[in-house]
Structures are given as structure tokens and as C-alpha cells.
Amino acid sequence: MSNRTGPFLWNLRQFSTLIPTSRTVRQYPLGLCRPQMAYSNWNPRNLLLNNFDNRLQAPVRCLFQNALVFKSGDDFQTKGTSSVTVLTLDRLLCPRGLSFDSKHSLISDNGLKKISFHQEASSEDVLTKETKPTPVTSRKLSQECNSLSDVLDTFSRAPKFPSSNYFSAMWTIAKRMSNEQRRFEKQLMFNHPAFHQLCGQMMREAKIMRCDHLLFGLHAVVKLGIPQNTLLVQTLLRVVQERINECDEKCLSVLSTVLETMEPCKNVDVLRAGLRILADQQVWKIERVFTLQAMMKCIGKDAPMALKRKLEMKALRELDRFSLLNSQRMFEVLAAMGHCSVVLLDECSKMVVGNIHGCPFKILISILQSCRDLRYRNLDLFKGIADYVATTFDVWKLKQVLFLLILFENLGFRHVGLMDLFMKKIVDEAGVLNVKSIVSILHVYSSLNHFHTCQTREFLEAMAGALTGCLHQLSSENLLNAVCSLCLMNRFPLAAVNQLLQKDVIGELLTSGDVERNVHKLHILAACLKLDDAPYHKAVDLALPLLPPAPLPPNAKVAEALSSLLGDGCFSKNVQLPHNYHIDFEIRMDTNRSQVLPFSDVDLVTSATDIQRVAVLCVPRSAYCLGSTHPRGFLAMKMRHLKGMGFHVILVNNWEMEKLEMEDAVTFLKTEIYSTEALPTANANLQSTC
Numbered sequence: 001m002s003n004r005t006g007p008f009l010w011n012l013r014q015f016s017t018l019i020p021t022s023r024t025v026r027q028y029p030l031g032l033c034r035p036q037m038a039y040s041n042w043n044p045r046n047l048l049l050n051n052f053d054n055r056l057q058a059p060v061r062c063l064f065q066n067a068l069v070f071k072s073g074d075d076f077q078t079k080g081t082s083s084v085t086v087l088t089l090d091r092l093l094c095p096r097g098l099s100f101d102s103k104h105s106l107i108s109d110n111g112l113k114k115i116s117f118h119q120e121a122s123s124e125d126v127l128t129k130e131t132k133p134t135p136v137t138s139r140k141l142s143q144e145c146n147s148l149s150d151v152l153d154t155f156s157r158a159p160k161f162p163s164s165n166y167f168s169a170m171w172t173i174a175k176r177m178s179n180e181q182r183r184f185e186k187q188l189m190f191n192h193p194a195f196h197q198l199c200g201q202m203m204r205e206a207k208i209m210r211c212d213h214l215l216f217g218l219h220a221v222v223k224l225g226i227p228q229n230t231l232l233v234q235t236l237l238r239v240v241q242e243r244i245n246e247c248d249e250k251c252l253s254v255l256s257t258v259l260e261t262m263e264p265c266k267n268v269d270v271l272r273a274g275l276r277i278l279a280d281q282q283v284w285k286i287e288r289v290f291t292l293q294a295m296m297k298c299i300g301k302d303a304p305m306a307l308k309r310k311l312e313m314k315a316l317r318e319l320d321r322f323s324l325l326n327s328q329r330m331f332e333v334l335a336a337m338g339h340c341s342v343v344l345l346d347e348c349s350k351m352v353v354g355n356i357h358g359c360p361f362k363i364l365i366s367i368l369q370s371c372r373d374l375r376y377r378n379l380d381l382f383k384g385i386a387d388y389v390a391t392t393f394d395v396w397k398l399k400q401v402l403f404l405l406i407l408f409e410n411l412g413f414r415h416v417g418l419m420d421l422f423m424k425k426i427v428d429e430a431g432v433l434n435v436k437s438i439v440s441i442l443h444v445y446s447s448l449n450h451f452h453t454c455q456t457r458e459f460l461e462a463m464a465g466a467l468t469g470c471l472h473q474l475s476s477e478n479l480l481n482a483v484c485s486l487c488l489m490n491r492f493p494l495a496a497v498n499q500l501l502q503k504d505v506i507g508e509l510l511t512s513g514d515v516e517r518n519v520h521k522l523h524i525l526a527a528c529l530k531l532d533d534a535p536y537h538k539a540v541d542l543a544l545p546l547l548p549p550a551p552l553p554p555n556a557k558v559a560e561a562l563s564s565l566l567g568d569g570c571f572s573k574n575v576q577l578p579h580n581y582h583i584d585f586e587i588r589m590d591t592n593r594s595q596v597l598p599f600s601d602v603d604l605v606t607s608a609t610d611i612q613r614v615a616v617l618c619v620p621r622s623a624y625c626l627g628s629t630h631p632r633g634f635l636a637m638k639m640r641h642l643k644g645m646g647f648h649v650i651l652v653n654n655w656e657m658e659k660l661e662m663e664d665a666v667t668f669l670k671t672e673i674y675s676t677e678a679l680p681t682a683n684a685n686l687q688s689t690c
Helices: 005-018 126-131 138-144 148-157 164-175 179-191 195-205 211-223 231-242 249-261 266-285 289-298 305-317 324-337 342-354 361-374 379-391 398-410 416-432 435-447 456-469 476-488 494-500 503-511 515-531 556-566 601-606 633-644 654-659 662-673 679-689
Strands: 047-049 063-072 084-093 105-108 114-116 571-577 581-590 611-619 647-653
Touching (some): 138 164, 148 179, 164 179, 164 195, 179 195, 211 231, 211 249, 249 266, 266 289, 266 305, 289 305, 289 324, 305 324, 305 342, 324 342, 324 361, 361 379, 361 398, 379 398, 379 416, 416 435, 416 456, 435 456, 456 476, 456 494, 476 494, 476 503, 476 633, 494 503, 503 515, 515 633, 556 571, 556 581, 556 611, 556 654, 556 662, 581 633, 611 633, 611 654, 611 662, 633 647, 647 654
Parallel strands (some): 611 647
Antiparallel strands (some): 047 105, 063 084, 105 114, 571 581, 581 611
């Protein structure tokens, strides 16, 4: 007996258990044979499997459901048969590659006559012609059907293999619909009587359909909104795990796209781990940039750093082949991977800026959001986007420009031209703003400390009026945010401040929401009411919890330079002031800032009117707007309040001080501390002490 006999006999034993006991063959919903057929005394042990087009592999392990095999009595002669002999196979075992369009045959041991799936049509064999399936594709279905229910109706009339085409066709049709129509059609799809039959058919065929059909079917199932925890989705995920080694580049691209949109679960996590292994093994064989980006986006932020760098190197090697869409998409890909490749982003930024005209709003938002997530700062990129929006300002909606400004604020970027244009627009259309827009606009302009040379007053009045008009719609936190933003800009709308200072509102802010953040903003409000021009609220005292102490930076280089310039007893470090203000160094000078005075409490008391207090603030780069020395909102407010307390404020940029040699650092501090008129005297005093 040959090596193939064993598996064939096992299949025959399975056939013997599947033959119906009655003499009338039941019609099956697959629709291959509609008339009832009769047979008599058929022995399944006389049937052998052979000659499957030389493409079958043993053991045969896959199956078709409800396949009906038949042949006219003239061609298949068995003792005791009628004119038409039929064999109904409820579970016909066959390899994955076999489909209803195959020309494989079953061979009878009695006379070795063929029982073929396909026969040439003749006047004597009408039934065979009726059962020959017509190939169907998802494209053809999507062209012939106008709704998801039409596809399901087509399936219920005459199901065809593979069933994944029906899901793909439904997703193609759904993409053409509006959101409202799509929701309605999905509800009809779930309630359609053939939907559950299609899901069952998809699960049964998962192991035998081609790998690309399987993955496109899974993609369509997920996109159609079938819940991830259903048996259908989880079954498809398990089958994909078993067949992941069959995936070619196209299949890997589809799998990456599917996993990217799915929530974490056991099967998804296993597939993502398998995809990482394949990506590590086949990264240098990937030919399409889109496939590479899909895999990079899918592997996740917790992927090994070695794999991220390997994918980054592959992307750098493919830079010459990047299209504009590839360059635009790379920002989102790297953000999803949690890997900031400055070299790669710089090159993509150049292509984006060079082709910025006509760039869709959605792409601009995606790029800026990715830059924020990656903490990537590229002044040329941001300026190019802002210039483009400012140039085409009239074609953008107000909400779109506001969304861009919010992202620019997150990045610390202030584009004067765009913000001026938006300010003018707000002055003209303040009445159409809703609560969310008002709070967002105030936050952006106060955070970036932006004021228009001509229309600042009109803008603040328009925003204060809009805020007052919607006080009844504001939550306590939104009211606090809006009033705090106006206080940063030295504006105090009476109605809004009075409502915020009510005891029940303060109590709610101190007990609910982000309490620590609320307390910090209430301290800012209290400082502004005391130190700024707010005459109606000078007597207000808010009983607020103390803020946690902030870590004190060492500023060692500045301290050493001041010691070299002034001496150890002429300045004080880490001075704490009222209203939770802290200054890094304090120096006492005469009113002309020509002489440094000894630092002692006695001097402070006896000669307070003759002393100019100097506050030296060591400022990080983040305290300024990107690419400029324009102070942001909190630094500008602190400088304003310190001046109100009688200080002369000196800003020392940390990152610039670290680059200077000690001699240059001393020279810089000397020119900042002493007045222009006093510099020659200061130089003489400095030389005499040396």
C-alpha cells in the first residue's frame, strides 16, 4: 500500500459517517443543486480519492461545507443505481487551495469512472450546468449592489466561495456612504437574516481560503464595526496566527493596518508579537514604502529599541523613493512607534514644506499632533504651515484655524501674522463663538503672550463680552480657566470675576476635578488681583491651600560668575517672595544701578528708599516662544508682578549661559546688572578689586 493510502482511507471513514440515512437527499443552503435527487445502495467504501491535479498534500486536513457532488447515471455506473446518482458530502475534506472552481475529481473503484465537479453542458445534463458556480469578486459585488443588505441578499440566494468577498464588498460600499447613512446600513446589516449565516460561513472557510482573502476579510469585518470580542473576530485572529508564515508583503501590510485599529487583547498581542518577529527577519526584503510604514506603525511603542532602529535605518535607505504622501505620513508613523528620528523627520519636513500648497487640513493636523507627541521642534516646518494658512486665511473655517493655533500653542510656536489675522476675525465675529472656543482662544493668546499693536483692546473687550454672555453655560473649571487667561493678559471682567469668587464655586474647585491644578490657578488669580490694576477686588482674600514647593535649580555657573563679579556677600540665592514667587538671585544696588550695596538685613531696613532691588531669573528655553526671546504668558506675568514689587528684572538664559566660558559669563552679567551710564565706573571698580 502506498504512503497516500492511509490518509485516503481515513477520509473514507469520515464519508461513511456523513451519508444520510434516508434515501432522499436534503437540499442544502449552498445552492449547488436545487432539485431533490435519489440514490440506492451506494457504498462509500467503493470511493477513493485520487489525482487531485498533482497539487494536493497529505494528510488532507481542510474541508468544504455542504458540497454536493453528482453525475449522470450514464457516466457513473454502480449496481443498483437509478438514472441519476448523487453523493451529498456534508464535510468534504480537501486542501486549502481547493475551491468550487477547481476541476479536481473523485475516482470510483468500480470502473474508475470520474465524479467531476464540472461537466460540459448538454441537453441531457441540465443539472450539472445549473450547479457550476460563477466566480464572484468583491469589486463586482460592490458595483452591482447599492447597500449592505443587497450584498447579504446576494449571498443568501447563491453563496460563493470565498465568503470574505462579501465582507470586503460591504466595506467598499460603506465607505461611499455618509456617516449617518453608514450607521443606518450597519444596523440593517446586523439585523439581516443572512448575516449570521455569512459569519458562520466565514469561520468555516477561514482555514481553506487564500491568505490574502482571509486578511482582507478580517480587515473588512473590523472596519464594519463587528465587535472585537465576538466569536467571528477572535476565530479569524486565531487562524491568522496559524497562517502568519504564509503572509507575503501585501498580506503583512493588510495585517499591520488591521492590528493598528484593534484594541489590545490576547490574540491581538500574540499577532503583534509575531509581526515584530517577521519585521525583524524581513525588514531588508520589504520593497514598498507603504508596507514598511504600516509595519512601523503597528509594532507599537513598547517594541524593542533595536527593532525601531532597524526600521528607521530601512526608512532612511528608502528616502529617495518617498512620495509626498509617504513624507506626510512618516510623522504619524514615528509617533505611533514612539521613536523620534530627527534625521528622518528633518528630511520629511523639507518635502512637506516644499509641497505645502494644497495640503489637506487633516494632514496638517496629523503632522502637528505627531510633532507634539514626539517633542520634535522644527521652526521651518511650523513657519511653512503657518505661512500657508495665513496666505489662504479666507478659505479656512474659524474652527480649523483655532485648532491649528491650539496645536501651535502646545508646541510653543507663535506666528505673529496668523495670530493677528485671527484676532481681527474674532473682533468681527465674536458673537458666533461658543463656550469651548472662547476658553480655547483665551488660553492660546494668554499662553503665547500675544498682543496686537492696534487691536489688543478691542480683542480683549470682545472676548470679555463673549465670556460674560455665556456665564450661565460655563462650568466652574471653564470659568476658572477663562478668567485666569484674562488675568494673565491683565484684564479683569467684573461679572466673570465676581461669579468665580463666590464661595460655592471656590468650594467646588477645591474639592472636585484636578484640585492641584485648580489651586495653582487660584493662586495666580489671587496674585493678579493684588498686584495688577484690579481696583474692585483689592480687598479680596482667598483662603487657599499652600502649593507644594518647587524643586530649586542649582544654577551653579551663574552663582560662580556672580561671586567672581560682585563677591560672596553682595547677592542672595533662592529668595522666596509673597504670592509664591521665587527668584534665583537678588542683588541690591543704588537707584542709579551704578553700585552694588552690601547685602544685610540692616541695610534693607535703614535705606529701603535708596535701594534698587535686582531680580536675576535663570530662565529655561521653554519659557520663551519657539525660536524667539518673546516670553510666554507666565514669565511675562511674573516679570510684570516683580516690577510692581519694585524689582529690576534680569533674564539669564540657561542654555546660553552653559555655552559661555567663565570670563564671558562674567562680562555678560556685568552688562546686564549695571546701567549703561554706570558701566565705566563698574569696570574701574572691578579692576581695582582684581
